[in-house]
Amino acid sequence: MKIAIVVQGGPYSHEASLSALHFAKATLDAGHEIYRVFFYNDGVYNASDLIAPPQDETDIRGEWTRLSDLHDVELITCIASSLRRGLLNETESERYEKSAANLNPAFEISGLGQLIDAGLSADRTVTFAA
Amino acid sequence: MKRILLTQSKSPYSAINAQEGLDAILMGSAFAECAVLFQGDGIYQLLKHQNPATLGTKNFTATFGALADYGVEQIYCIDEELTERQLAPTELVIPVIPITRSGLCDFIREFDLVLDF
Amino acid sequence: MILHTLNKAPQTPAAVGCLNALGSSANSQDSLLLLEDGAYLADKANEALLKELSIPVYAVEADIEARGLANRIVAGITLVTYAGFVELVTEHKMTKSWL
Numbered sequence: 508m509k510i511a512i513v514v515q516g517g518p519y520s521h522e523a524s525l526s527a528l529h530f531a532k533a534t535l536d537a538g539h540e541i542y543r544v545f546f547y548n549d550g551v552y553n554a555s556d557l558i559a560p561p562q563d564e565t566d567i568r569g570e571w572t573r574l575s576d577l578h579d580v581e582l583i584t585c586i587a588s589s590l591r592r593g594l595l596n597e598t599e600s601e602r603y604e605k606s607a608a609n610l611n612p613a614f615e616i617s618g619l620g621q622l623i624d625a626g627l628s629a630d631r632t633v634t635f636a637a
Numbered sequence: 638m639k640r641i642l643l644t645q646s647k648s649p650y651s652a653i654n655a656q657e658g659l660d661a662i663l664m665g666s667a668f669a670e671c672a673v674l675f676q677g678d679g680i681y682q683l684l685k686h687q688n689p690a691t692l693g694t695k696n697f698t699a700t701f702g703a704l705a706d707y708g709v710e711q712i713y714c715i716d717e718e719l720t721e722r723q724l725a726p727t728e729l730v731i732p733v734i735p736i737t738r739s740g741l742c743d744f745i746r747e748f749d750l751v752l753d754f
Numbered sequence: 755m756i757l758h759t760l761n762k763a764p765q766t767p768a769a770v771g772c773l774n775a776l777g778s779s780a781n782s783q784d785s786l787l788l789l790e791d792g793a794y795l796a797d798k799a800n801e802a803l804l805k806e807l808s809i810p811v812y813a814v815e816a817d818i819e820a821r822g823l824a825n826r827i828v829a830g831i832t833l834v835t836y837a838g839f840v841e842l843v844t845e846h847k848m849t850k851s852w853l
Contacts, residue, residue, distance in 0.1 A: 508844050513752070515654075522790045523761070529816070533836035539844070548657050548754075588657060619664040626750045627639055627669060631843050633759075634753050634851040646768065646853050677767045717774070742779040745850060746755055753851040 511629035515636035517552030518567035527635035542629040554614035572613040642748040645679035658754030672711035683729040755783040757846035761790035772852035777806040793817040
């Protein structure tokens with residue numbers, strides 16, 4: 508089956524993104540396809556390249572990146588949510604004349620249409636929210 | 638055409654969930670037939686006479702009046718939740734169709750997809 | 755048919771709304787999955803709340819264990835791994851998250 512995952516919670520502040528990560532791994536282990544992981548609301552904080560968790564804690568952003576790299580999972584952050592929370596890729600950073608870009612390269616900024624498309628195209632959609 | 642139910646369960650202003658949920662509703666309307674269920678404290682998004690000007694927050698509820706223009710005309714709430722909050726439909730900025738708690742799951746089952754905010 | 759997921763503790767608006775709805779309108783093909791703080795609903799102190807439901811109730815084992823609830827859960831709740839969570843999602847037509 509194709510499964511879409513929506514993440515609306517930031518890393519560490521709420522368990523949502525950790526639950527989503529475990530669910531995503533289990534989805535792939537079961538032989539299903541992850542159609543897309545869409546990060547919305549505070550979920551976009553999972554995409555920060557600047558997260559530096561303590562050594563003895565799960566590197567949540569790192570785990571999402573590994574999932575994407577190893578299994579070609581598409582990680583999308585909503586552009587409106589991202590801009591509002593200061594998660595910018597190079598393009599947006601230049602557009603808004605900000606001092607830096609901080610979106611981890613495994614994530615892509617895109618529009619809300621990707622959320623709706625994921626929900627309509629996948630066989631199942633699961634939301635993890637704070 | 639597929640039918641999407643988008644649910645709004647958060648009150649406005651204390652968090653941005655209500656506004657971002659509305660953004661999703663508007664986007665959804667471009668792709669599919671959408672209905673909206675305001676549940677729990679989400680019903681407070683529809684209360685008339687909101688004025689967040691002093692807060693400095695956008696009064697995004699003005700957009701609810703335009704939902705029909707986006708083709709989103711099926712707006713629902715849970716009848717018992719209106720009563721519990723002593724809200725009359727006339728106190729809400731747009732018409733809503735109340736459904737009973739006992740009919741809620743059957744109602745949800747009619748859709749192809751549920752997106753929760 | 756519908757997999758209802760609840761990640762909020764008892765007495766929160768999400769939990770109250772969820773239990774009220776499922777108590778009066780879930781059909782026999784629906785299921786409830788407790789995860790994150792929803793695991794507290796599986797605690798024996800909340801047995802009366804769950805008795806109202808006529809549908810299968812599941813809980814994510816990792817969340818039960820994390821919270822030290824393993825020896826306190828109500829009989830009749832099925833613990834699932836994340837693999838079991840995935841199965842529940844694929845077996846039900848749709849998933850509704852009570853937030």
